[in-house]
Amino acid sequence: MPRYAYVNGRYQPHSRATVHIEDRGYQFADGVYEVVPVSHGRLVDEDLHLDRLERSLSELRIDMPMSRRSLKLVSAELMRRNRLSNGFLYMQVTRGVAPRDHKFPKQAVPAVVMTTRQTKPAKREAIEAGVGVIAIPDIRWKRRDIKSVSLLPNCLGKQQAFEAGAYEAWMVDDEGFVTEGTSTNAWIITKDKRLITRPATDDILNGITRISLIRTAESLGISVEERPFTLAEAKDAKEAFITSSSNFVMPVVRIDETAIGNGRAGELTLRLRDGYEAAVVRGEELAAQ
Ligand SMILES: Cc1ncc(COP(=O)(O)O)c(C=O)c1O
Known part of the structure; x- marks a missing residue:
């Protein structure tokens, strides 16, 4: 377990870090989050994640809890305290603490929490073996562009995938089009080698x-x-694959009962994964200069 969590201005021992029971994140899922990958001790695409955090907050009319510069300083300090080298940083901002009432509180102070998790990089054999996905109906709300902490349909879908022996569930809209995975974006490569993903x-x-x-x-x-x-x-x-901060590029080799390609990671998918990893390393080198 990591040693520290950051909670509203303080670095607290992770095992004892707590938030208020009337935090609107807890009662209404009134908040947003980011998961930023960490590779070789550096945050990957930190500014893109902070851009999305700012956008999610502004769509919900929640103020940034502190300046971007301060968010970066706190992230770096938490990573340092937890000696995080590989894994991810979790950041959550809610509208704050107030007596339970659906309307926005008049003077809420956004609440911010950060945690870290150390993970091992995926093994090449696991990547080449790929993962299976199942298809499920997309039952979510219509603002999936906001990275809201309201993830109940995603949790139900992921559990359904797990119980079916799959890694992920691809959600399908009412017209039969795949939207995305419960915590990943969905991609395919057609037989005539066209790389396709749903528009943002x-x-x-x-x-x-x-x-x-x-x-x-x-x-x-x-x-x-x-x-x-x-x-x-x-x-x-x-070929098919999923992308996310915790998986980077992960080949999909089965959708429901259908094998994709020859049932192993596709060639182009692996090229894209290698290219992505090389870009992460280049980013680290640039940041170190
Ligand atoms: C629903 C959903 N789609 C896509 C993604 C992938 O986003 P990212 O690449 O920023 O991790 C996530 C990540 O959590 C997600 O929850």
Whole structure:
């Protein structure tokens, strides 16, 4: 367990860190969060994550709890105290503490919590073996672009995947198009080698890994088609994969009972993963200069 958590201005022992029972995050899921990957002791795409945090907060009319510079200082200090080298930093901001009432409190002070988790980088064999996903209906609200802590449908979907022996659930909208995974973005590569992912509208969370991977693909000369794809198209794809801060690029080798490609990680998917990892390392080198 990490040693410290940051809670509203204080670094507290993680095992004893607490928030108020009338925090609106607890009562109404009235807050947002970010998960920022950490590789070799550095935050990956920190500014992109902070851009999205600011955007999520402003969509919910919650003030930034402190300046971006201060958020960066607190993150760095927490990572230092917890000796975090690989894993992620979790950041959560809620509207604050107030007597329970659906309306916004008049003078709420946003509450901020940060924690860290050390994880091991995924093994190459696990990446090459890939993961399975199941398809489930997307039962979420219509503002999935906001990284809200209201994740109940996502938790239900992930549990359903787990019970079905799969790693992730791809959610499918009423028209039969895949929106995204419960904590990942969804991608396919068609038999004629077109790389496709759903456009970043209110229908999905615009993943930071998704944004970075689009750049990586372009730098590798691979063009990305941003359009919705159906579940049937996904099952007929040559390759498929998911992206997220905790998985980077993870090959999908099975959707429900259908094997994708030859049932192992696809060639282009692995090229994209390697390209993404190289970009992370380049970012670290630049930051170290
Ligand atoms: C619903 C959903 N979609 C996509 C993602 C991937 O986003 P990112 O690449 O920023 O981790 C996440 C990450 O938590 C998510 O919860």
